[in-house]
Amino acid sequence: MEKPFAVTLDVGSSLANLTGSWRTERPLYVDRLPPCNHACPAGENIQGWLYHAEEGDYEAAWQVLVRDNPLPAVHGRVCYHPCEGACSRGQLDEAVSIHAVERFLGDEALKRGWAVEAAPESGKRVLVIGAGPSGLSAAYHLRRLGHGVTIHEAGPMAGGMMRFGIPKYRLPRDVLDGEIARILGMGVELRLEAKVEDIPGVMAEGGFDAAFVAVGAHLAKRVDIPAREAAKILDAVSLLRGIESGEPPKLGRRVVIYGGGNTALDAARTAKRLGAEEAVIVYRRTREQMPAHDFEVAEALEEGILINWLRTIKQIDETTFTVERMELDDTGWPQPTGEFETIEADSLVLALGQNVDTSFLEKVPGVEIRKDGIVEVDEHMMTGHAGLFAGGDMVPAERTVTVAVGHGKKAARNIDAYLRGEVYAPPPKPEVVSFDLLNTWYYTDADQSVQPMLDSLRRRTTFDEVLGGLDEDSALFEARRCLSCGNCFECDNCYGVCPDNAVIKLGPGKRFEFNYDFCKGCGLCAAECPCGAIKMVPETI
Amino acid sequence: MAQRIKFYQTGTFTVGNRLLDETARTVQATLERDNSLTSGHRACQGCGEALGARYALDSAMRAADRKMVAVNATGCLEVFSTPYPETSWRIAWLHSLFGNAPAVATGVAAALRAKGREDIRVVAQGGDGGTVDIGFGCLSGMFERNDDVLYICYDNEAYMNTGVQRSGSTPPTARTATTPTVGEHPGNVFGQGKNAPLIAMAHNIPYVATASVCDLHDLEAKVNTAMSLHGARYVHVHVPCPLGWGSQPCDTLKVARAAVESGLFPLFEARDGRVTEVTPIRRKVPVEAYLKLQKRFAHLFKEPRDEQALAAIQAIADRNIARFELIDGAVA
Numbered sequence: 001m002e003k004p005f006a007v008t009l010d011v012g013s014s015l016a017n018l019t020g021s022w023r024t025e026r027p028l029y030v031d032r033l034p035p036c037n038h039a040c041p042a043g044e045n046i047q048g049w050l051y052h053a054e055e056g057d058y059e060a061a062w063q064v065l066v067r068d069n070p071l072p073a074v075h076g077r078v079c080y081h082p083c084e085g086a087c088s089r090g091q092l093d094e095a096v097s098i099h100a101v102e103r104f105l106g107d108e109a110l111k112r113g114w115a116v117e118a119a120p121e122s123g124k125r126v127l128v129i130g131a132g133p134s135g136l137s138a139a140y141h142l143r144r145l146g147h148g149v150t151i152h153e154a155g156p157m158a159g160g161m162m163r164f165g166i167p168k169y170r171l172p173r174d175v176l177d178g179e180i181a182r183i184l185g186m187g188v189e190l191r192l193e194a195k196v197e198d199i200p201g202v203m204a205e206g207g208f209d210a211a212f213v214a215v216g217a218h219l220a221k222r223v224d225i226p227a228r229e230a231a232k233i234l235d236a237v238s239l240l241r242g243i244e245s246g247e248p249p250k251l252g253r254r255v256v257i258y259g260g261g262n263t264a265l266d267a268a269r270t271a272k273r274l275g276a277e278e279a280v281i282v283y284r285r286t287r288e289q290m291p292a293h294d295f296e297v298a299e300a301l302e303e304g305i306l307i308n309w310l311r312t313i314k315q316i317d318e319t320t321f322t323v324e325r326m327e328l329d330d331t332g333w334p335q336p337t338g339e340f341e342t343i344e345a346d347s348l349v350l351a352l353g354q355n356v357d358t359s360f361l362e363k364v365p366g367v368e369i370r371k372d373g374i375v376e377v378d379e380h381m382m383t384g385h386a387g388l389f390a391g392g393d394m395v396p397a398e399r400t401v402t403v404a405v406g407h408g409k410k411a412a413r414n415i416d417a418y419l420r421g422e423v424y425a426p427p428p429k430p431e432v433v434s435f436d437l438l439n440t441w442y443y444t445d446a447d448q449s450v451q452p453m454l455d456s457l458r459r460r461t462t463f464d465e466v467l468g469g470l471d472e473d474s475a476l477f478e479a480r481r482c483l484s485c486g487n488c489f490e491c492d493n494c495y496g497v498c499p500d501n502a503v504i505k506l507g508p509g510k511r512f513e514f515n516y517d518f519c520k521g522c523g524l525c526a527a528e529c530p531c532g533a534i535k536m537v538p539e540t541i
Numbered sequence: 542m543a544q545r546i547k548f549y550q551t552g553t554f555t556v557g558n559r560l561l562d563e564t565a566r567t568v569q570a571t572l573e574r575d576n577s578l579t580s581g582h583r584a585c586q587g588c589g590e591a592l593g594a595r596y597a598l599d600s601a602m603r604a605a606d607r608k609m610v611a612v613n614a615t616g617c618l619e620v621f622s623t624p625y626p627e628t629s630w631r632i633a634w635l636h637s638l639f640g641n642a643p644a645v646a647t648g649v650a651a652a653l654r655a656k657g658r659e660d661i662r663v664v665a666q667g668g669d670g671g672t673v674d675i676g677f678g679c680l681s682g683m684f685e686r687n688d689d690v691l692y693i694c695y696d697n698e699a700y701m702n703t704g705v706q707r708s709g710s711t712p713p714t715a716r717t718a719t720t721p722t723v724g725e726h727p728g729n730v731f732g733q734g735k736n737a738p739l740i741a742m743a744h745n746i747p748y749v750a751t752a753s754v755c756d757l758h759d760l761e762a763k764v765n766t767a768m769s770l771h772g773a774r775y776v777h778v779h780v781p782c783p784l785g786w787g788s789q790p791c792d793t794l795k796v797a798r799a800a801v802e803s804g805l806f807p808l809f810e811a812r813d814g815r816v817t818e819v820t821p822i823r824r825k826v827p828v829e830a831y832l833k834l835q836k837r838f839a840h841l842f843k844e845p846r847d848e849q850a851l852a853a854i855q856a857i858a859d860r861n862i863a864r865f866e867l868i869d870g871a872v873a
Contacts, residue, residue, distance in 0.1 A: 009626035014581030016627060022586065054560060441798065441824075442554045480560075489558065496556030496569040496757060497794060499592040501580045505572055508559055515580070522586035522783075523791030530555060536791075 019500060023521030025536045027494075027514055032433040032486030032532060036098060039086035041398070042069045042137075042406040046083055046098055047487055053101055053479035054489075059114055061479075062105045066116055069405055070140040070183055071133065071162075073110055073175045076103020077467070078166055079402045080293055088485050091435050094448040096481045097470075104475035110178040118186050119146035124419045127152065127208040129196050132160020133401045134214035134392030136183055137408025138415075142212075143186045145416045150206065151188060154195035156245070158184075160216050161393070162401060164241045165263070167270050168463040197360050199388065210415045213361070213375075213383075214392035214408065217354040217399065223258070225348075229318040236267035236351035243270060252346025254278040256321060258313055259351030260290040265297065267349045268305045272460055280343060281307040284326050284334045299466065303459050308343075310334060319344055356394040364388065370396075380424060381411040389415055433486035437532030442493065446481050449474040488512070488533040494525035556757055567761050568600045575602045575631060577611075582629040583621040587790025589780035589797060590618055590695045593754040594666065597693050597778060600761045602632060604768035605662040610635065610649055614642035614667030614676055617702040617782075618695060640675035642667045643683035646690040654689075662768065663689065669696040669710035673737045677709075684744035687772045691764075694737060694775070697782035705785040709735040712805075713857075714850050715837045717785070722840040731853060738811075741775040745814035748774040752808060754781070755797035759808060759820050766810070779806045787836025799831035804858035807865040822867045828855045 003010075034047040045064055052061035065072050076099050087095035108114075124147045128135045131153035139149040157163055158180050162171060184190055196202050203211055220235030227233070234249055236257070242249050255271040257264050260283035268279040281300075283290060286309050290297060301307070308323065312334075315322040321343045326334035356373045366384035368376040374396050381389045391407030393399045417424035452468035453459075459466055470478060488511050495503045495512055502519035503512050526534040557570025568574050577598035584591035602609055610633045613619045619636055622629040637645040646665035653661050665683075667676060672694040683690060699717050700706040707717045707729055714728040722728050741749045747770045752760040760778065767774040781788060781796040788796050800806040801820075805828060808820035829851065832838040841847045862868055 012627045013579070014583075014622070014627045014629035015579065017581040017583070019581055019583070444554065491555035492557030492566075492570040493555050496567065497592065499584060499588045499595070499793075500582070501576050501578075501595070507572070518580035520586045522793075523789075524587050524592075524793055527791040528794055 018517045019520050020502075020515075020517045023516075023519060024539050025521045025523065026516065026539050027519065027521070027523065027525050028535050028537055029488060029512065029514075030486075030533060030535045031430060031488075032437070033430045034433055034485040034487065035086035035088055036083035036096075036485075038429075038432045039082040040068075040406075041082065041400065041403040042075070043409060044068045044083075047482065047484060049105070050096070050098075050101065050479050050482040051484065051487070051489065053105065053476070054482065056476060058105055058108050059112075062109050062114055063116070065102065065105060066109075068409060070137055071106075071179045071401075071405060072102050073106025073179055074133075074162060074171060075402060075405070076100065076106050076469075077171050077175070077465075078162070080400060082402075088433070088435050088438060088483050089481060092440050092443065092483075093445050097448050097451070097478050100449065100451055100470045101475050101479050104470050104472070106179070107175070107469055110175065110182075115182065116144065116186065118143045121148070122146040122419070124148065124209045125150070125207055126415055126419075127199075127203055127206060127211040129199070129211065129213045130160060130215040130392070131155075131158035131180075131190060131192075132214055132216050132392060132404060133162055134216075134404035134408045134411075135160070135212065136180060137405040138212045138214065138389075138391065138412045139188045139408075140183045140186065141409050141412030142415060143183075143188055145412065147416065147419065149188045150208075151190045152194040152196045152202070153190065153192050154215070156193055158190055158192070161218070164218070164244050165237070165266070166401075167240065167243070167266050169269070169273070169459070169466050170266075172465050195360075199360070199364050209419055210387045210389065212408075212411050212415060213388065213390045213394070214404065215357065215394055216404075217356045217393040219355040219357050220350060221352040221355060223350065223352055225313050225316055227316040231316040231318060232347035233316075234347065234349055236263045236349050237354060239267055239349055240270060243274075248274055251276055251349070254319075254345040255280070255347050255349060256313070256343060256345040257281045257349045257351055259283065259353075260285065260292055261351060261353065262292045262296055263353075264351035265292050265300045265305070267351050269300055269303055271349065272303055272305060273463055278345075279305050280345065281305060282311050282313055282321075282323060282343075283307065283309055284312045286310060286328065289332070302456065311341075312336070313348070314340065316348065319346055321345055321348070354393070358394070380414040380418075381407060382414065382418070387418065430486075433532045438483060438485060439528055439530045439532075440483070442491070442528075442530040443483060446477075448481070449478045484531045486532050489531060491530060493528050493530060494534060497524050497528045499524065554756075554758070567757050568603050569596060569757055569761070574599045575607070577602055577630065577632045578622060579629050579631055581627070583624065584617070585782075585784050585790070587783045587793045588621075589754050589782060589793045590668070590697055591621070592793070593695050593760075593778045593780040594618055594693075596754065596757060596760050597666075597752075597764050597776065598632060598664070600764040601662070601664055601691065601768055604765050608661045609633065610653075610661060610663050612637050612642050612646040612649060612663070612665040614665070614671035615639035616668035616671050616700075617697070618666065618668060620702050639671050641679050642671060642676055643679040643688075643690065643692055646692070647683050647686070647688040650689050659689075662691070664691045664693060666693040666695065668701070669694060669698060669737075670700040670708045672696075673709045673735055677737075681740075681744070684741060684746050684773045684775070687746060689771050689773075691767050691774045691776065693764075694777045695780045696737075696777055697780050697785060699782070699785050701782050701785040710737070713854065714841060714847075716787075716840065717837070726850075727840050728837070731850075734857075738775065738777045738809075741777075742811045742814050742816075744773070746773040746775065747771070747813060749777075749811040750775075750809070751777045751779070751806065753779040753797045753801050753806060755779075755794045755801060756808065756820065763810060785837070787839070788834050792834055796831065796834050799826055799834060802826045803828045803831045804862040804867055805831060805854075807861045807867055809865050816865065819865045819867055821869065822862070825868060828858050
């Protein structure tokens with residue numbers, strides 16, 4: 001070829017120079033486990049459903065949500081959201097109000113009638129005992145896996161503690177009924193007032209291949225208080241159950257509630273709504289030590305509930321309660337002081353916790369029951385009796401609706417494997433994203449959306465729902481506050497900041513790829529990834 | 542759907558993202574960006590200048606509808622991109638001498654005018670050595686004549702290509718090959734400084750701006766504004782050099798951010814000799830946060846720390862913050 005004067009070589013491109021050979025470390029795209037997902041007792045993929053909600057695709061978001069939790073409208077209201085405690089955004093400004101978005105999605109689903117498909121029939125049948133959160137969750141997940149499910153429930157209605165333990169002002173019954181109806185609509189058979197006394201018998205008779213027991217813990221714990229004259233004493237469980245069955249007990253003008261858990265607060269707030277002028281909680285330790293959640297205590301105080309911390313009830317004489325002042329010792333344990341006070345009250349509600357009614361399990365061979373009445377299960381949620389699984393409040397775990405729903409899912413997956421003669425192996429969990437892996441520079445401050453609260457008068461006198469939901473605008477805003485910890489949200493940062501154009505953008509929804517021919521391994525992409533979805537690993541030679 | 546915020550995960554400082562309106566994304570976020578400086582160039586790992594040049598030129602290419610000529614002064618940017626016979630440039634590109642890029646660009650603009658091709662825009666670029674030292678006479682002449690050229694200076698604060706020698710842009714106390722950390726006052730001297738953007742403003746040219754490789758949205762907006770105007774325009778881009786500054790290659794943008802957030806590198810725009818806009822500091826940091834990331838300042842932190850020098854550098858940052866009002870009154 002004829003070349004111009006003084007030019008001897010053809011023009012070439014630097015693309016011939018593969019600078020990838022300089023690299024000692026290579027970037028990798030990873031999906032790490034966001035702290036919210038890690039903290040969720042129901043194993044929800046929270047970051048995953050928020051990702052779709054951010055786009056305004058609420059149905060896709062909901063479908064991801066219900067892969068793990070069949071009751072989002074319930075959980076958006078009653079879950080104590082450990083996810084928000086773990087949320088990375090909490091270290092930046094305020095945690096994402098995950099429960100409020102979950103509630104919005106749950107309510108949208110009920111409003112629009114979104115449904116889930118069950119898998120083709122497997123021909124196997126599973127007996128579920130108890131229609132509380134754990135039993136309903138197991139039934140739902142088993143149906144999704146294609147198994148036939150029949151629930152036997154001793155009570156007159158499904159819902160368990162969600163109905164008979166959580167007051168209406170926290171969980172309106174149309175919401176609960178709607179979500180239960182959706183599960184039943186998948187072909188789950190529900191038998192009410194069908195208490196199971198003989199599990200092997202019912203299984204044989206009904207041709208069941210496995211069973212899941214989740215009868216909960218509903219026997220109220222008692223305490224002996226010397227009472228000279230007959231005093232009106234009842235327990236919180238019967239109080240709350242009485243309201244639900246339309247027979248609220250008569251409590252009188254002044255009510256004392258004994259205990260410091262969430263149930264004690266529910267009982268006190270219920271008593272107030274039933275017309276009690278005074279509802280006084282007596283608890284032997286301090287506010288900081290109360291097992292009840294802080295927001296519940298705050299809401300109760302707003303509603304005029306009185307709380308006497310560091311007190312025990314020593315004696316009751318008709319309407320006069322003698323209480324002793326306690327003092328914390330060095331170990332934080334309350335010790336009596338010998339100083340006494342009196343409180344006037346018409347009735348006493350005991351809220352001291354609940355035990356499991358295990359009488360029907362004692363006969364089943366192989367089932368181990370601890371001294372405190374809790375049923376032992378292995379890591380597959382199976383009791384000592386092959387094919388009999390258990391979960392919820394009756395097995396060793398924290399007693400919340402969310403834990404119960406998580407048990408139901410876990411049990412369903414294990415039962416599914418058991419029915420195929422296999423052992424369920426959960427997929428390996430990726431590493432959890434720590435806050436220092438995020439580059440928060442790229443997120444601006446945005447305050448948490450606030451849910452509306454019912455006015456004070458109606459809170460004291462009616463069972464109307466206290467906390468309102470977010471409208472679509474606010475729910476979308478809230479979803480978009482998610483930092484997407486550990487999972488690419490296609491912000492284009494890696495694509496932009498690479499000085500060597502070694503990141504290939506694959507287009508919407510397809511994320512990115514590295515061009516290792518040119519990547520020099522500088523690590524800028526990993527350092528500038530806002531959500532910690534790029535990892536640098538040493539190059540092998 | 543009404544959206545209270547026009548950004549994703551609120552106010553995107555990220556390069557782009559899937560939820561943002563197409564028009565609000567950066568040029569760098571697009572599949573169609575020109576990659577004016579393409580892969581295979583020999584810049585060091587994490588080179589701020591290579592990144593800054595692609596940011597600025599891709600943006601200028603879009604603004605000029607791809608009718609653009611770039612003149613490049615000798616320096617790192619030229620050396621690492623064009624070892625004969627290879628080139629990393631995917632634009633019309635001319636290499637000038639170290640000191641005459643502004644004059645060559647003036648000539649290119651004059652030639653295009655003579656040929657009636659005023660639709661083709663001219664950009665000149667160089668490092669801080671070629672701009673604030675060697676080429677400064679030519680640059681001042683280009684400003685004074687108000688030639689229709691956008692001059693972009695990539696400031697990495699020393700002559701990096703030849704082995705990190707001090708330039709007029711090297712900050713006080715910084716170690717370079719010619720300002721070693723010996724004697725009573727180690728590193729570069731506390732002189733009077735040479736603020737090229739302010740000198741450019743003194744020519745009352747239509748547009749002067751400072752930008753940083755750490756703030757892409759700001760940088761692209763400024764290049765766009767510059768390209769929308771005619772006459773002599775000057776954009777001064779702060780680009781960390783991992784080799785010369787002794788910073789980690791992965792920290793290039795972190796270092797650049799610390800320079801902006803400490804006030805050491807103020808971001809502003811000026812029209813016809815007057816400052817018209819400043820980019821406020823988002824999360825203020827002390828100058829130490831910037832200095833500690835770089836080995837060229839390591840001697841300041843050896844025990845006993847050079848408190849006097851640190852205070853003097855902090856004073857420079859504070860003066861910038863006050864002068865350019867980089868923090869809202871209440872906070873400052």
